[in-house]
Amino acid sequence: MKKIALFDFDKTITQEHSIGSLLKFIFKNHPLHALPFVLRLVFSLVHSLLTGDFRHLKNSVLSYYDLLTPEEKDIFLHQVMPKKYYKDALEELARRKKEGYTLFLVSASMEAYLVPLGRDLGFDYILGTRFIDGKIRGLNHAKEEKVRRLKALFDKEKIPYNQATTVAYSDSYKDDKPMLDLAQERFLINSPVHAPGYQNLTWK
Template sequence: METPSAPPATGPVHRVAMYDMDRTITRSGTYSGFLIHVARRRQPWRLLLLPLVGLAGLAYALRLIDRTRLKAINLRLLVGKRFRRSEIAPLAESYADRVVARGLHPAALDQIAADRAAGYRLLLATASFHLYVDAIARRLGIDDVLATQLDEPDGADHIHARLAGENCYGEAKFARISDWLADNDITREEAHIRAYSDHVSDHPMLHFAHEAVATTPSRKLKKLAPRMGWQVVDWRGRR
């Protein structure tokens, strides 16, 4: 993809590039892969529960449960009802190594590097868990991360298999972005904002940005983007 043109040097005070992660920067989703990675290395017997994971996915498809409940169920099945951060952290790091080594779009890395070189502050906003997203973000040189948080009622080292707050997805993700902008004293009028995503659920984020890029878009986003004047690119297999 051609790097979006830089804003005028005398223009905005802030430059922000907002990236979705799964299937935007990565070639595929990372959530299920992380759960299986942890189960295989920590408690392999939990892989026998994969049929129950499939049933939970069916319940979600039938709209019997929402995404928040689905994530909590799958986490409980494959990782556990309650676990220590210190025990999972090394597995999050090894999973991040695996994703970065084999699971990224090279063209996405090129764009991240170009935005960084152009002076943009890099924000990763994703529905995936902070538990492992932070490790991936560090390897990519991302400045700030907004991700789905897990409940830690017993202190910093104990995590429960339930979400703390909303799943960082769609409107909830954009609400998190809005709060982050306010916390950093960044207004749209004083900024130049780029946004990259593969999925139509990120419509609020893309609509808010000055430059929106639909990256290897899903079917619905591919239809929507031209009507909204958003750039469409295919990052598959490009360097």
């Protein structure tokens, strides 16, 4: 029977939101773009809060990711981000891999950087928010959309999913409950929420 491990990324594997790490890196390397980006970001944030659609906000961020040169992207992916990972998360990934689990990285973060990061971490499958020609393709990859994409992937790859042999990890009960409920064992990482059927872990 297939053993599956589902992992969120931001604040589950990482100590901070990856989009924040990305913006700090961009502003450090391209300081002249900081002010125009902040103005654009405020507009996008207001638009997103009013409409409940955060695709506009993520489109703005992705447009600035493309400012980075290939060399800068390589530094961000292989030098900056690895310093942001919880040591306990890396140990848990290695343990689950050794136990024969197929590892899924399931995040709302942009696939533009999530995919290479996930590959470096040893994930078998990586699902994030997809972009085509600088714009989000489909829905923001969060909440129920994570479950929809996972089930579509299971069908496409003929992966025999069974709740009894699935484990899931996230820092957010509110945002990731739909995904966590796919698993028999559900872990909340550094979360103030204590819910029946969930185990709380403190990762450093």
